[in-house]
Structure formats: C-alpha cells, structure tokens
Amino acid sequence: MQNRAAIVRKTGGPERIEVVDVPMPMPGPGEVLVAVEATGIAFADVVMRMGVYPGVTVPFTPGYEVVGRVIGGEGFAEGTRIAALTVTGGAARFAVVRAADCVAVPGGVSSAQAAALVLNGLTAFQMLTRCVAQPSVEKMLVWGAAGGVGSILLALGRHFGIDTYGVASGSRRDFVRDHGATPIDRGGDVAAQVRAASGGGVDAVFDGVGGPNVRISEAALRDGGALVMFGFQGALGGSERLNPLRAAKAMLTSPRRSAQAQFMTGKGLRGYLITQWQTAHPNFYRDDLAEVLRLAAEARIVPAIAAELPLDRIADGHRMIGAGTAQGKIVICPQQ
Missing domain, CATH: 3.40.50.720 (NAD(P)-binding Rossmann-like Domain)
Structure with a gap:
C-alpha cells in the first residue's frame, strides 16, 4: 500500500500545501493504523498553515480529525470505523491514531458526516x-x-x-x-x-x-x-x-x-x-463524542456539509475557508 498525504513545509497561503507520496506509518503500542475516509478543514487548519497556531510547526500534515477504518494496531478490531480528534495528521490516506482517542462510528452516519462532528x-x-x-x-x-x-x-x-x-x-x-x-x-x-x-x-x-x-x-x-x-x-x-x-x-x-x-x-x-478539554477530561471527550455521533445516527442532528473534496483539492478547501463562503463543513476524502 502507498500512502499519500498533504504536507505544509513552509507557512503561507493555500499554495503552500503539497500533496505527495509518503512512507506508510506504522502503529506503536496503544495505536491503530487507520485508512482515512474523511477529515475536515477548519479555521484552526488555516491558522496552522499560516504558522501561528501554538505548538504546531512546519513541516506538518493538516487534518484536525480522522474518520476511517482500522486496518491494524491495538484496541479495535480490524474493519471498525472510528472517529478521533488528532489536531494534525488527518489529511492522508493512512494515519496512525492513539486508540484512547478513538470512538466507534455507528451505522447511519456517513464518514463525511462523522468528520463534521469531531472537532x-x-x-x-x-x-x-x-x-x-x-x-x-x-x-x-x-x-x-x-x-x-x-x-x-x-x-x-x-x-x-x-x-x-x-x-x-x-x-x-x-x-x-x-x-x-x-x-x-x-x-x-x-x-x-x-x-x-x-x-x-x-x-x-x-x-x-x-x-x-x-x-x-x-x-x-x-x-x-x-x-x-x-x-x-x-x-x-x-x-x-x-x-x-x-x-x-x-x-x-x-x-x-x-x-x-x-x-x-x-x-x-x-x-x-x-x-484542553480533551486532555483534562478524557472521559468527557469519549462520552460526548459518542453522544454526538449517536444523535446523528438517530437523525436528531444532521451536520451540514459544504463540500466533499478529494485530497488533491485540499488547497481549494482552504481557500473556501479563507473566503468565508462555506455553509457547513468542508470535508476531505483521502480515499477518493
């Protein structure tokens, strides 16, 4: 399998985002390897790309959340669809995620919808x-x-x-x-x-x-x-x-x-x-994310999706965020 990811090597505008072939990540103890089906673009990703997000420096792969299927690692059976808050790393075909940060995604919620419900x-x-x-x-x-x-x-x-x-x-x-x-x-x-x-x-x-x-x-x-x-x-x-x-x-x-x-x-x-809430209250994080996904599975809330774009168009998604024209969540689908 070949991995492909978005990488920001220099801070600046959307043109700074490169989509390139990268080595396959390998999960360590307490981690899972995920085939990423969806990740979102948020204002935080734009701030990271500009170089002013605390704790994130170049080079990095954007993607504040991961939604996809487990294909290896510990803590979840292979094939389980999970969602996790990652801060970075989501904009890739494959990503390694801490198992403790993962929550199973119920049926009835698309991966794009789940991506809109993490961050x-x-x-x-x-x-x-x-x-x-x-x-x-x-x-x-x-x-x-x-x-x-x-x-x-x-x-x-x-x-x-x-x-x-x-x-x-x-x-x-x-x-x-x-x-x-x-x-x-x-x-x-x-x-x-x-x-x-x-x-x-x-x-x-x-x-x-x-x-x-x-x-x-x-x-x-x-x-x-x-x-x-x-x-x-x-x-x-x-x-x-x-x-x-x-x-x-x-x-x-x-x-x-x-x-x-x-x-x-x-x-x-x-x-x-x-x-801060995820670190200070990890149980709240898992319980609340599971509850949000449950509400979506029962159609009690329906997230608005502004656009679903392939990984190669991630820069276009950043431009949409910068222009302030999106209505709902912009989602990147790395497997497309």
Whole structure:
C-alpha cells in the first residue's frame, strides 16, 4: 500500500500545501493504523498553515480529525470505523491514531458526516452542555451560524428545543432560517436585533469571533446569561491571510471584566479550547463524542456539509475557508 498525504513545509497561503507520496506509518503500542475516509478543514487548519497556531510547526500534515477504518494496531478490531480528534495528521490516506482517542462510528452516519462532528460537533456539544447549564438555556445566540461549529449549534438548539438566533450575512441568513433559527443581520446592530427579537436578551452566546465583538455579545445577554468564547476568527479579516493587526486587536481588545461587574450582572464569561478539554477530561471527550455521533445516527442532528473534496483539492478547501463562503463543513476524502 502507498500512502499519500498533504504536507505544509513552509507557512503561507493555500499554495503552500503539497500533496505527495509518503512512507506508510506504522502503529506503536496503544495505536491503530487507520485508512482515512474523511477529515475536515477548519479555521484552526488555516491558522496552522499560516504558522501561528501554538505548538504546531512546519513541516506538518493538516487534518484536525480522522474518520476511517482500522486496518491494524491495538484496541479495535480490524474493519471498525472510528472517529478521533488528532489536531494534525488527518489529511492522508493512512494515519496512525492513539486508540484512547478513538470512538466507534455507528451505522447511519456517513464518514463525511462523522468528520463534521469531531472537532466542530464536539466543540458545539461541550460548549452547550459542559460550559453552560444547558437545561437552563431557553434562548441562545450563535455567531458564525452557517459555519462548521455554528451550524452544529443550530442543530443542537433545535434538538434541545432552544430558541436560537444565528448571526449571518447575505445568503447565509437563508441558511440560518432553513435550519430552524432566527437570522440576525451581521451588518446591523446585532445586540439590538437580538434583544428585540428575544424580548430582552438571551441566556447564552457562543462567540468564535473574539476581540471587540465580545462587547456586542455581552450586550445581547440578559442578566445571568453566559458568554462562551471559542476563537478569534475576526483576525482573519475576510481574506486568506491572517491580519496581524486584527489578530493583535482581537487579543488586546477582548474585554476584561471585573469580578464586581460579573457579580452585579450575573453574566459569566468563559473560554473553550477543545484540546484542553480533551486532555483534562478524557472521559468527557469519549462520552460526548459518542453522544454526538449517536444523535446523528438517530437523525436528531444532521451536520451540514459544504463540500466533499478529494485530497488533491485540499488547497481549494482552504481557500473556501479563507473566503468565508462555506455553509457547513468542508470535508476531505483521502480515499477518493
């Protein structure tokens, strides 16, 4: 068998991604060898390619998750279809994965759908059920509602019976409406629109934009509500290149609220990083990923797939992420 993988040897734009023949990986103790059927492209992959993702240096193979069939190693029978969070290494025909990170994929879920549910689905599920008290959330606001994480939050909101508002622009507002949520025009006064539509504010806001945008999110909260930050996509600035000034602004202008202010309003602010949760709570990671996949198998949530591309077109997928045009998850299918 011949392996083929995407490799970033130099940081920069999508043109830096090479797809080349590479040696077959060999699993070690506690690892499985997987024939990769699907991996996704996320904003995190773009940030890695640009050279500003903590802990990832060139050369590396992108691919934050792996979905495929076990063909060797320990812990799973050969032929078992698994999903795993890998951070890197997924964009290859074959990959080695820690068995402890793998969760079996149930029937009724395609490999492309499963890929949309690892990084994005697990992020959405844990933010809604672990970072906030989900049973107390009657109304919520989702930024980037047509994106990978946002679209899963819309689906979870529908599943849990939450009145959901999704921030979007242009045709993406139709996507939000079609997925059972109330569209909020990103070009207008978002906080005012949300407070008017919700009757005074929402119980939870999920913000992957960051920076000064957080103040808008806080203004959309009712007293006692919770804001969960999970990224700083505003630093991309609508292009394929990370804007250093935007990145600095996103970090430096995020509001710093005093303990007294939080006490007086009851508004909470929390950050979410999936890798921190995976390390600190490995049982949550496995249980929650299994639950997300179960919900998909029962068609209680249906992940939106923006595109399924062969491995040789991974650079095109990165361009779609950089342009901000994708509605749902972009999936790479290395076996095609």
